[in-house]
Amino acid sequence: MKKILGLVFLVFIFISTAWYAPPKPETMHSIEGTWELQSFYSYDDGVNISDTVPKADGYRQVKMYYNGKVMWTRYVPQDSVEWFGYGQYKVTPDSLIETLEYASSSMMSALDTLRVFRFELDITERTYSQISFDEEGNRTFSENYVRID
Structure with missing residues (x-):
């Protein structure tokens, strides 16, 4: 009788674990695609958004990410x-790192020697923000994009 109860118990455990699926980890959204700038945020205290600045009329900035480029x-x-x-x-x-290979002459002269840009990344399926930070790691401003493709 003990063997039968033990066997029933093992079968019960096996069946219950077969139906149990652990929660899936949150998947990271892909940045691949085409994005258009919508606004900027300012961070006065390095943590909280202090101001939202919409893009100016007629101003367009588009970024395309594909296959590591x-x-x-x-x-x-x-x-x-x-x-x-x-x-x-x-x-x-939680980060986006862009390494500039070439750019317009105006951009290259504005960059001086800076070619690697590191941002904090806040991304969803339809939006993302690339957040700049200072030497101490405090947020300074962000560019906020919406997916257009």
Whole structure:
């Protein structure tokens, strides 16, 4: 009788574990695709958003991420200077790292020697923010994008 009860108990445990599926970990959203800038945030205290600045009328900034490559372009109606860049990117669960390979001459002169950009990344399926931070790790401002493709 003990053997039968033990066997029934083992079968019960086996069946109950077969139906149990552990919760799936939250999947990381993909940044691959085309994104358009919508606004900027300012962080005065390094933590909380202190101001939201919409993009100016006619201003467009689009970024495209695909297969480890990033390309972006900016159009400012009142500015005849060209702004674009191309390079590589890497995403971790909480950061975006872009390494610029080449860019418009105006961008290259504005960069001086800076070619690697590290951002805190806040991403969903339809939006993402690339958040800049200072030397102490405090947030300073962000660019906020919406997926367009």
